[in-house]
Amino acid sequence: MAILAIAFIFAFLFYLALTAGSGNLLFWSIEELVFGLVFAYLAAILSVRLFKAAGVKPSAKMLSPKRWLLFFVYLIGPFFLELTKANIDVAKRVVTKKIKPGIVKISPGLKTDFGTTLLANSITLTPGTLTVDINKKKELFVHWIWVESKHPKIEQVCSSFPKWIRRITE
Template sequence: MYVFVVSFLMYLLLVWSGGGVGIFELFVALILSAVIALLFHKWHPEKKFSVSGLNPRKWFDFLHYLFGPFAVGLAKANIDVAKRVITGNIRPGIVRVNPGLKTDLGKTILADSITLTPGTLTVDIDDEGWFYIHWLFVRDENPAEEELYGDFACWARRLAE
């Protein structure tokens, strides 16, 4: 249900051109999003048709995360990496941490946040939930979570679990 609604709205946003939306476009949007929702259901049969993803509080939380802590982390890390590009002062390595996330969505949010933040890059995640992270400047070979990505893990837990 969630996939259906999101793809329906996304299609309408993309075809909307200032005026109203014609009946034909609505019809095409309905068919396309129904096909996408059914395909998604076929590929992930264990996922039920649920509406919990449409909860506006979750979306608000997500936007808050995106424009709050994440944007600040992104800006800080970008400036740090910009300095390292100019000076060439790097100490690369692959470290591992275990943030203890359980759901796939939580792991995806955290891994994407880590990868988007310059200086850290998620290389692999194993079955026990260990994150293998390529770090541009290794300060500690067995780092604490906060040192690598601040409070992103708390946010991922809050958003997805």
Template structure:
């Protein structure tokens, strides 16, 4: 039963958010889906219930989501639009160091980079990510990290470590 409650809560909230409805039918269906997902996947997804149920981590997750959608995505879209219209780009693959330890934190960073226009993670190992970047301004790993993923990593540490 380890991990049932946090997995149930996440599945239920995700269901309600994606349906966009709080009608009785949708809430009951969400409860059923949450229970099934929690029972089937809780043991695999959650290693420590006390960390997963920590409300501060959930709050940081909400803050990250809002920051990512409102700031990071907007900034990246505008940058790609300008580069597309002006033809001013210098694509390449750069090596970016990462300092997080958990697989969840690495996954959050990699997917955030990939979902942000202008960057795609093409490979990932324990210490580095290799990022295809639309406008390589530096090949120095630490400098590239500051531009590409420093903010993502800061939030990933607060949420998952």
């Protein structure tokens, strides 16, 4: 029930952000507010069902504003820096065609599903590395465009990401 309420509140806030400026009741028109409530409720019910079907256990940990702040710091700090460096690197590889691809296994040892998802997405967004698959032990299989060593240390593949994600989610 609490999960439903939280999902509803976030869906409604999202709808408000999308329709800001539609009227003069503060920023919204009355029609948009009513439809927002209806759609937010539908979206909340559907997402709770999806969570259940996928066997995901949502935790209240991520509601704390400190974790959100850390997440934004991570996004615009170390993550964006790596993104820039790696983009220039891959841009060079596109032009010179110098590649040495391969699929390597890394075991980040993150405890939560959300943390593992966040790491897999960060790795995929960073150019040169692409998460292909995951196994039961939460080990990631990463396609690497320039394999530095066949059994790499985790820092070689994704620099300081696991450290930051551990701080955000655990």
